[in-house]
Amino acid sequence: MGRYSVKRYKTKRRTRDLDLIYNDLSTKESVQKLLNQPLDETKPGLGQHYCIHCAKYMETAIALKTHLKGKVHKRRVKELRGVPYTQEVSDAAAGYNLNKFLNRVQEITQSVGPEKESNEALLKEHLDSTLANVKTTEPTLPWAAADAEANTAAVTEAESTASAST
Numbered sequence: 001m002g003r004y005s006v007k008r009y010k011t012k013r014r015t016r017d018l019d020l021i022y023n024d025l026s027t028k029e030s031v032q033k034l035l036n037q038p039l040d041e042t043k044p045g046l047g048q049h050y051c052i053h054c055a056k057y058m059e060t061a062i063a064l065k066t067h068l069k070g071k072v073h074k075r076r077v078k079e080l081r082g083v084p085y086t087q088e089v090s091d092a093a094a095g096y097n098l099n100k101f102l103n104r105v106q107e108i109t110q111s112v113g114p115e116k117e118s119n120e121a122l123l124k125e126h127l128d129s130t131l132a133n134v135k136t137t138e139p140t141l142p143w144a145a146a147d148a149e150a151n152t153a154a155v156t157e158a159e160s161t162a163s164a165s166t
Helices: 016-026 028-033 060-069 073-078 086-094 098-132 143-163
Strands: 050-051 056-058
Touching: 016 028, 016 073, 028 060, 028 098, 050 060, 050 073, 056 060, 060 073, 060 098
Parallel strands: none
Antiparallel strands: 050 056
């Protein structure tokens, strides 16, 4: 056992289960509700930058943009492509309520699955359009932004004078 066995059950790092996120992505209303949340000062970034697939709030739009390109997010999207594991699956494996499980699988393949795919496409378009104008980096300190702009202006001015003299 040892001291590392405790870290396996840390609730601080626990994320939402895949079946709950799958349900969030299955209807347009829930996707729109999660994308257009009211301001909440208890959440990072006032609750405005949210990744539905990972169920995480980001501090800024830049953080959300870099998160969407990351390995953790891509792995989570890949896990959500399949049918989520529920109690019905385990009951069917044991031989109980097999008809209920088969009805659920048929429902997912006929109605929920295609709707979820279209919702994910709309979500991707929404994120691409909202994050298109976001810079890829941000200054770490507020006063560094003014210094960075002054430095870039000085560099472009120096380049223009160098090209004019040649």
